[in-house]
Amino acid sequence: MSGQTTATRWRGRIRQFGSQLGRALVYPFSSGPRIVTTLVVAAVTFVLLILSTFPTYTMQMLGAGVQRYLVQAFVDLLYTTYRSVGVVGVSLIVAYAVLTGVALVNVAAQVRLTGVASLSDLSGVLPGLFASGCASCGAGVLGFLGFTGALAVMPFHGDLLRAGGLLLLLFFLGRAGDPRRCRLT
Amino acid sequence: MSRQTRRALLRGTAVTAIAGLAGCSATGSTGSTETVANTDTGSSESTATERPTESTATAEPTTTVSSKPVTPAMHAASETTGFGVDLAGVPVVGDADATLDLYYWSDYQCPFCQKFEHRTLPKLVRTHVSEGRLRIPLLQFPNIGKNSTTLSVMSRCVWRQTRENTEAFWNWHTTMFEEQGFPNGDWSKRSNLLELTRGVEGVDADAVDACMEENRDAIVSKVEAERKRGQNAGLDGTPSFVVYDPEADRSADLQGAQPYSRFDSTVRSLLE
Numbered sequence: 001m002s003g004q005t006t007a008t009r010w011r012g013r014i015r016q017f018g019s020q021l022g023r024a025l026v027y028p029f030s031s032g033p034r035i036v037t038t039l040v041v042a043a044v045t046f047v048l049l050i051l052s053t054f055p056t057y058t059m060q061m062l063g064a065g066v067q068r069y070l071v072q073a074f075v076d077l078l079y080t081t082y083r084s085v086g087v088v089g090v091s092l093i094v095a096y097a098v099l100t101g102v103a104l105v106n107v108a109a110q111v112r113l114t115g116v117a118s119l120s121d122l123s124g125v126l127p128g129l130f131a132s133g134c135a136s137c138g139a140g141v142l143g144f145l146g147f148t149g150a151l152a153v154m155p156f157h158g159d160l161l162r163a164g165g166l167l168l169l170l171f172f173l174g175r176a177g178d179p180r181r182c183r184l185t
Numbered sequence: 186m187s188r189q190t191r192r193a194l195l196r197g198t199a200v201t202a203i204a205g206l207a208g209c210s211a212t213g214s215t216g217s218t219e220t221v222a223n224t225d226t227g228s229s230e231s232t233a234t235e236r237p238t239e240s241t242a243t244a245e246p247t248t249t250v251s252s253k254p255v256t257p258a259m260h261a262a263s264e265t266t267g268f269g270v271d272l273a274g275v276p277v278v279g280d281a282d283a284t285l286d287l288y289y290w291s292d293y294q295c296p297f298c299q300k301f302e303h304r305t306l307p308k309l310v311r312t313h314v315s316e317g318r319l320r321i322p323l324l325q326f327p328n329i330g331k332n333s334t335t336l337s338v339m340s341r342c343v344w345r346q347t348r349e350n351t352e353a354f355w356n357w358h359t360t361m362f363e364e365q366g367f368p369n370g371d372w373s374k375r376s377n378l379l380e381l382t383r384g385v386e387g388v389d390a391d392a393v394d395a396c397m398e399e400n401r402d403a404i405v406s407k408v409e410a411e412r413k414r415g416q417n418a419g420l421d422g423t424p425s426f427v428v429y430d431p432e433a434d435r436s437a438d439l440q441g442a443q444p445y446s447r448f449d450s451t452v453r454s455l456l457e
Contacts, residue, residue: 057441060439061447122212
């Protein structure tokens with residue numbers, strides 16, 4: 001009896017989490033300006049993640065001239081990332097970039113709509129953003145720096161780490177829900 | 186809380202988040218540095234650090250150098266250089282009496298190294314190497330799993346039998362980069378590598394196989410020492426380079442498959 005009650009309670013929690021996650025993912029695409037902001041943040045994040053796959057190379061290239069070498073550094077590292085981790089690995093990075101855009105737009109909306117009271121919500125989302133960000137881009141860093149040996153022994157060459165980062169971010173997004181409605185106390 | 190404060194908080198949050206993302210992965214990054222090697226210790230203790238500027242490169246007239254494949258002159262060496270690299274058993278591109286050394290650490294499984302081999306190396310060979318300014322020791326930095334080590338050992342075994350016929354070594358070297366697939370994929374298994382070697386004229390695959398059996402441990406130790414030398418110089422990935430001026434005992438590092446113009450400006454700045 002109590003087992004059924006526990007199962008029912010869990011089903012309800014999962015259903016509620018799914019519903020909140022859906023609302024969190026939909027909000028950034030619910031108006032033109034939000035879509036543009038989300039895509040811009042996602043694009044910037046993607047560029048940063050790709051450039052961070054070989055930080056010393058990126059620093060040297062950009063140090064020699066941002067205008068002259070930024071595009072080349074990005075294109076070369078994107079190509080190298082694809083050649084190293086394939087379509088799945090690049091797709092995971094794209095997914096992380098888009099979710100980052102979603103998370104930041106939601107956080108911005110929370111602050112704008114509810115002010116300082118929403119800081120409790122921020123504390124729920126931002127740790128997830130940092131943790132999943134490090135998990136997601138960290139795999140790339142390991143892969144292209146001197147720790148590639150460590151990456152080689154990781155499941156699926158770091159893709160599992162990236163997927164873990166994404167799941168973490170989804171968890172925190174689902175916890176926060178729709179920025180206009182969800183309140184964590 | 187006022188609207189202005191909220192906006193400021195919003196901007197701060199966004200900037201912090203993006204900076205955090207960038208920062209979390211930027212650990213250990215360094216800029217391009219020019220260093221003076223400490224020959225007593227063989228390490229590159231930085232006694233004078235300076236960021237090479239692009240002014241030299243931009244001041245140079247823009248010349249178009251072909252990146253079509255080229256077979257360079259090569260030689261065998263046996264000395265330990267002023268930078269602390271033991272060249273015994275290391276294939277060296279260029280003339281023995283070149284003005285500068287360009288130490289090139291690579292991994293045959295590394296796609297970025299393939300990029301350098303295709304795009305930049307031919308240009309360097311056609312200019313600074315052929316004009317006697319550079320020689321390029323081909324050092325190993327196996328860092329993408331055990332197949333990388335197998336390739337490093339195989340490379341040294343191929344060099345042992347082709348040092349009098351360096352064109353055969355170069356054909357083997359370029360074949361490995363041409364056939365490069367995903368890291369640690371089937372292409373990099375020892376049996377497949379030996380098959381690829383069989384297809385290279387002038388290289389006896391059976392002799393390479395025997396050499397790998399007999400000398401693997403010794404070669405792995407040698408390669409490990411090369412990799413450690415690179416790591417001591419602050420290099421942490423492939424391809425990586427150190428341009429070294431033995432006369433002045435100065436060096437500058439370049440990391441990643443940077444374009445020819447970056448190598449050109451670094452070489453010229455050391456020659457000044």
